[in-house]
Amino acid sequence: MRTNVLDRIGALGDPTRRAVFELVAEKARPVGEIAGRLPVTRPAVSQHLKVLKEAGLVTSRANGTRRVYSIDHEGLAELRAYFERFWTKNLAAFKEAVERPAKEKQ
């Protein structure tokens, strides 16, 4: 579980790979369509997709003779969960600080 999370974050470290990821995040797309929108070759896009797939960020399905790539919702959710926990904790402390004077007067 832990290794998977680390892989996911590391997979987004490369700018081109992040661009590939963002295109797939917009909507499900085949490799050719992604390559057509970026200044990189189709094999390079395939390689980035492979890393993203191994990291659990994207998933693929066969559509006729093509493979269509889309977001792996479960993997991305873990990345977001970290910051959601951070802010939930921080805002709870903020709430206590804001309300402290009023409570003390009571």
Added chain:
Amino acid sequence: MTTETTASTRVEVSVEVEAPIARAFEVFTAEIGTWWSPDHHILQADLKEMVFEPRAGGYVYDVGVDGSECRWARVLAYEPPHGVVFSWDISLAWQIETDPARTSEVQVRFVEVGAARTRVVVEHKHLDRHGDGWEQMRDAVGSPDGWGKGLAAFAARAAA
């Protein structure tokens, strides 16, 4: 609490506090040092204070007891009492990130829901810009009981 899809690279967390909007804004900014998680600082020295400069173009920074400073956010917008936006210049390795292209952004909105009640909405955007370094960040700040305590305190508070 959140409405966006899981494909999003942002998180939104909100809380309602029993305080007028101006007071909520003041505590969030000028008095940030009274509530910011004590586990989340980059300074080597013990923390003396946190400073939130009240203007766009300013910084949010920590000051150590030895006088050292750590600027970890740029104030991008400062509009009391309704909102503030600052950059998150901290890498996932919990180090200062000097490349703005690899920083995320925190937008805070204050919404008056009553004379003495304010909703505070924190939106942390562009999380994917951080990229590498997840492991170090987890090691630095991800103590097993770190989050649990805060959430338990929040739950107790909410139930009271």
